[in-house]
Amino acid sequence: MKISRIIKRRSVAKEVADKGRIQINGKLAKSSTSIKVGDQMQIQFGNRIVLYEIKELHESTKKEDAAQMYVILSETKQEDFA
Template sequence: MRLDKFLKISRIIKRRSVAKEVADKGRIYVNGKLAKSSSEVKVDDTIKIQFGNKVLEVAVEALHESTKKEDAAKMYRIISETRREDNEN
């Protein structure tokens, strides 16, 4: 499944266009490698996303073509969620 689609369906990022923009700005890593919005995501991959001063790292648990709001959180498991200091790059 495409990275931008996974982020939207899992509701980590609300809109696919926003997910694409974040990926294309170099703020998303899949398994430690810089990812594009078109990068393929598989079960057991780790995704690290930089949102401003917050860094979210998740593990992909399941892939679904569509999902209900209450089932979206079952598609991933949060590994870590940290805040970045202003002096970090």
């Protein structure tokens, strides 16, 4: 996630995964979970849920090329119900 710049720091990515806010192909992911091209990754950022499809994997990339590594399939906002 750091290389693709979806989440910019490893420590933050680990924290998000440890809190159960990342799913890979519909299954809860740990910070050590591997991903591959074609996987769908869902991340909850606060009240926003974003579904990505992984298009490319690289060991490193330039900032300008990072967005080509994935496509956003959907983005939804959870409403707080009182």
